[in-house]
Amino acid sequence: MPFADGADISAAIPLSDLQGRNHIIKPDATARNLTGAINALIEKAGLRIVAQKRIRMTREQAETFYAVHKERSFFRELVEFMISGPVVVQVLEGENAVLKHREVMGATDPSKAADGTIRKLHAKSIGENSVHGSDAAETAAIEIAQFFSGNEIVG
Numbered sequence: 454m455p456f457a458d459g460a461d462i463s464a465a466i467p468l469s470d471l472q473g474r475n476h477i478i479k480p481d482a483t484a485r486n487l488t489g490a491i492n493a494l495i496e497k498a499g500l501r502i503v504a505q506k507r508i509r510m511t512r513e514q515a516e517t518f519y520a521v522h523k524e525r526s527f528f529r530e531l532v533e534f535m536i537s538g539p540v541v542v543q544v545l546e547g548e549n550a551v552l553k554h555r556e557v558m559g560a561t562d563p564s565k566a567a568d569g570t571i572r573k574l575h576a577k578s579i580g581e582n583s584v585h586g587s588d589a590a591e592t593a594a595i596e597i598a599q600f601f602s603g604n605e606i607v608g
């Protein structure tokens with residue numbers, strides 16, 4: 454699996470051990486100045502933010518990123534939203550990161566998210582739901598490689 458710079462991702466992130474996760478703070482959250490508040494919840498949940506950058510996604514990047522949803526009715530809306538403002542793309546690591554990450558984010562629909570989760574506390578709706586998290590080790594590696602070069606993840 455190559456990074457954006459062609460380096461081998463498996464050499465840089467031991468995904469099987471540390472369960473590297475892709476996490477994105479979405480435009481509704483950056484617009485409300487919630488990057489720090491969300492990062493505090495991530496760190497309190499026992500995850501390490503090992504790479505982070507604030508970018509404005511291009512339409513092409515957003516369409517590639519969400520290609521798995523391209524047949525869904527909300528695809529256009531999702532892409533428009535993701536390019537409507539800055540996002541913060543991150544790599545998270547930690548023991549049991551998959552579980553911890555899922556727990557701290559809360560359900561996709563904030564009305565169904567548990568108390569104390571990022572989405573319960575901050576999300577506005579199912580579309581403007583403040584954060585994205587990769588859903589499996591394989592998708593995490595693909596998503597991370599889309600945004601980061603090998604030398605940008607230093608542990």
Ligand code: CMP
Nearest residue numbers: 527530531561579580581582584585586
């Ligand atoms: P995310 O985890 O980023 O992955 C896909 C996104 O699609 C999801 O979060 C939601 O923000 C969005 N999404 C899912 N269902 C809907 C929906 N019914 N309407 C609008 N957006 C949706």
